[in-house]
Amino acid sequence: MGAARIDAVRATERILEFDLSVELNHGIVVSNLAYAVASEMGLEESVCYELAIAGMLHDIGKLKLTGYIDGREQDPLLIEELKYVRMHSTLGYEELKGQGYSDFVLESILYHHENYDGSGYPSNLAGEEIPLGARILRVCDVFAALSSDRPYRSAFDIHTVMELMIDEIKNFDMEIFLAFQRVIHNTRIAGGPNGVKEKTGNRYEGHFTKGDGNP
Numbered sequence: 515m516g517a518a519r520i521d522a523v524r525a526t527e528r529i530l531e532f533d534l535s536v537e538l539n540h541g542i543v544v545s546n547l548a549y550a551v552a553s554e555m556g557l558e559e560s561v562c563y564e565l566a567i568a569g570m571l572h573d574i575g576k577l578k579l580t581g582y583i584d585g586r587e588q589d590p591l592l593i594e595e596l597k598y599v600r601m602h603s604t605l606g607y608e609e610l611k612g613q614g615y616s617d618f619v620l621e622s623i624l625y626h627h628e629n630y631d632g633s634g635y636p637s638n639l640a641g642e643e644i645p646l647g648a649r650i651l652r653v654c655d656v657f658a659a660l661s662s663d664r665p666y667r668s669a670f671d672i673h674t675v676m677e678l679m680i681d682e683i684k685n686f687d688m689e690i691f692l693a694f695q696r697v698i699h700n701t702r703i704a705g706g707p708n709g710v711k712e713k714t715g716n717r718y719e720g721h722f723t724k725g726d727g728n729p
């Protein structure tokens with residue numbers, strides 16, 4: 515089996531192992547981190563709040579994606595069409611459009627996999643062509659994914675996460691990345707020695723669990 519085929523099968527296994535609780539937790543972590551980064555950047559409270567909403571909903575298109583795969587797991591040609599995975603940001607946008615969300619929230623979700631150097635999807639936008647909210651979500655999403663356990667690997671430690679992100683710095687808006695680094699640094703100082711995993715279970719989840727009203 516070729517490397518590309520093996521990658522395709524592994525990616526499909528990840529889809530089939532779709533776990534709503536994992537996805538929800540990821541959304542909460544991204545939501546609270548995005549709120550904190552936006553706040554660190556000095557953005558208005560209303561914008562921070564919109565980012566919290568976008569962070570919670572950014573991967574909701576994956577729910578639709580499972581429908582495309584479901585029942586067709588045996589079709590190798592379909593399985594190898596990894597572009598289906600790449601449809602989730604557009605599917606999420608289409609799902610939420612017309613439901614009262616602001617353009618800021620919708621565009622943040624649609625473009626949350628765009629990379630700053632233009633190598634992302636769905637539209638290969640680059641630099642400030644990418645809406646601000648999407649650029650913030652991109653950083654927070656990558657951090658949340660790398661610092662969490664996944665079905666196919668354990669969470670990376672904080673130092674490895676930061677090294678991996680710096681290796682891929684071309685993907686990120688530098689101003690946002692620096693604000694993100696300050697948030698992580700300040701959180702680690704405020705937290706215990708176990709760093710990120712503890713933080714993602716406390717501070718970053720706190721925004722939605724303070725009891726002062728859920729979005």
Ligand SMILES: [Fe+2]
Binds near residue numbers: 602627
């Ligand atoms: Fe995503």
